[in-house]
Amino acid sequence: MIHLRLATPDDDATLRALLRSNPMPGWVSMAMTREPSFFAGAGHFGREWVVLGHAAEDVGEKKDARRTGIGEAGEAVGMYVCTEQPLHWNGVQTQVGYLGGLRINPRYRHRLRLLKIGYASIPHFTAECKAALWYTAIASENRTARRLLEAGLRGLPRYRPLNELVTLALPKARGRRHGAWRRAMPGELENLCRFHNQQAGRYQFSPVIDPVRAEATGAVFYCIDGNAGPSAVMALWNQQAYKQAMACAYRLPLNALLPLYNGYARLAKRIVLPPPGKALDQTFLAFLAVSETCEDEFPMLIEDALALCPTAVMSLGLHAGHRWLDPVLKRFRPTAYRTWIYTVAFDDVVQHCACITLPDGRPAQPEVAVL
Structure with missing residues (x-):
């Protein structure tokens, strides 16, 4: 018992x-x-x-x-x-x-x-x-x-x-500042949350946020201005102070070739993998919501977010049939984890x-x- x-x-x-x-x-x-x-x-x-x-x-x-x-x-x-x-x-x-x-x-x-x-x-x-x-x-x-x-x-x-659901770990090295995202002001959170929830309703189990809940996360919110309100919202949420993704072991042959792979990864602007027992240096791109007017610019928005990311890796999740998934895989060469x-x-x-x-x-x- x-x-x-x-x-x-x-x-x-x-x-x-x-x-x-x-x-x-x-x-x-x-x-x-x-x-x-x-x-x-x-x-x-x-x-x-x-x-x-x-x-x-x-x-x-x-x-x-x-x-x-x-x-x-x-x-x-x-x-x-x-x-x-x-x-x-x-x-x-x-x-x-x-x-x-x-x-x-x-x-x-x-x-x-x-x-x-x-x-x-x-x-x-x-x-x-x-x-x-x-x-x-x-x-x-x-x-x-x-x-x-x-x-x-x-x-x-x-x-x-x-x-x-495909979790993508994107290398910051592929970021490029375009000036699309600006940091949100505290007084804007109500409108940003409302916009996020309208867009997020297109997906099952997507989060519902409000200003109190948004501030409680400790995440830093950003937005893109549209003609009549926000046209995109995101947050950069670094949780490493209390939650980590720690590498325990790698399969053959990667476990033996990890130093060589990481040397290649630095040159190719890919994810540098942590040694066993160390955590991935990551920030989540969370609460992402993009209007139809910005969807064609999605790769640029990701590049801009990567440039703002405070860690070596930025992670986000997309469902396996998402129209953005293939462009992100091809352009940013992320490490992908499927659930x-x-x-x-x-x-x-x-x-x-x-x-x-x-x-x-x-x-x-x-x-x-x-x-």
Whole structure:
């Protein structure tokens, strides 16, 4: 048996250790860490519930725990994070739950019973969450997890894939200042947020922002002026003070050739990859919204944003069918990381809840900076 409870600041070191020891698979395995404090990275876009699981011995069931073989006294089994976010669904602003931060101690992986226990606890720990619809993102290369969750096994929620999301890491070296973006003034945030939300409604799970929420992120907002208001909005959001993408290991042959590759990358203006154990020096291009009048200028807008970016890398997410994706791939030679976006239904809520309808065909494009 395991004991599940809401995590507290006293669990900070345990939570950070679980994040470090559970990298996401790929040609480079990446761990999404929260250093030096897990809770310093909480609540920047929505309310969070962090649930931590321990071996049953942690609550005085020592003999039973030994018989089940679950673990030793006090050992952390795993964790997950649920976040209530203001997002768009079928063009309507609504509260949506995001299921993320699922990390399992390597000693307890591949135990379906533990997964079922964890999923069954979500409605209990998030009883105050107003979300009727939930979603999550799973690395495209994590085929084992995707097959398991798409199988419709009894005791697990229903996962429905929508589409792939491509996270692009763009090298600042390919930036060029065009003077298109200007820094937004505090008094402009209300109009900028309104414009952003109008444009973002074209995508599923895109963020809904207001001036209070925008300022709370700590991101720096920029805009482009149009004839009757803004024609484009973006924010540069550097989260490295509390959230990092740390490289853990590279596949062959890159792991042996990393110094040679990085020498080439500097000359070719590509991403210089961090050595294992180091974080990617990145800023998110977040809350990007562009009117139809500016869409043809998108590559120039990205060049201009790169020139403003304070770090070596600028990351943004586009759905796999986006008209901008191919031009960005060809022009900026980014490093790309693919994830699948899923709806998660604990009780077939997508089909049967009166306030939530099935997806209407809009592509899913959540903000990668808040995943």
